[in-house]
Amino acid sequence: MNKTTIAFLAAVLWPAAACSNEPDAPTEPEPQYNTSVDDPTPPAEDVAATDPQALGIGVIHEPDTLAYCTLMQAAHEFVYDDPATWRFVFLSEAEGDEPPARIKINDEVLTFSEEMRTEDADGIETWRYRSEERGILVELQLKPVDGGVEHTDYEGTMAIIEPVETEKMGVKGSCGV
DSSP states (O other), X not given: OOHHHHHHHHHHHHHHHHOOSSOOOOOOOXXXXXXXXXXXXXXXXXXXXXXXXXXXXXXXXXXXXXXXXXXXXTTOOOOTTXXXXXXXXXXXXXXXXXXXXXXXXXTEEEEEEEXXXXXXXXXXXXXXXXXXXXXXXXXXXXXXXXXXXXXXXXXXXXXXXXXXXXXXXXXXXXXXX
């Protein structure tokens, strides 16, 4: 083919490629995101219904908590004597057969029940917790890194996996007394 033939075919085929016999797909409403950090975050159930990807794990500030398991973001610096640093992403109690956990989803602290707990051959523990009131499923993948007679320190990841999977965040913390 010479240059003239290629130019002619491009001029003829380009407009044809732009046209389509398929009707336009219906457009979904655009999700509404906060434009300022001062804007209130919508309730978790509203966000889950309209844009599940907008669900996010928040931080619970709870100085002097008596929770059995306390996990925080991996980059967070916890100082025992500084209550301002007591900021957690996962808190669970030791009482009962299935200790309830608390996780902040957007601006709402929800109660979660343990759904599953397994350990693989490499020692990585997978914990799944579900919020019965919202149907949100959170998965933690944790590896014990240190411990003693009455506590275990963990490092790993945490993510919402239902209604849709969100980005994993690094976590660290401990369970025990």
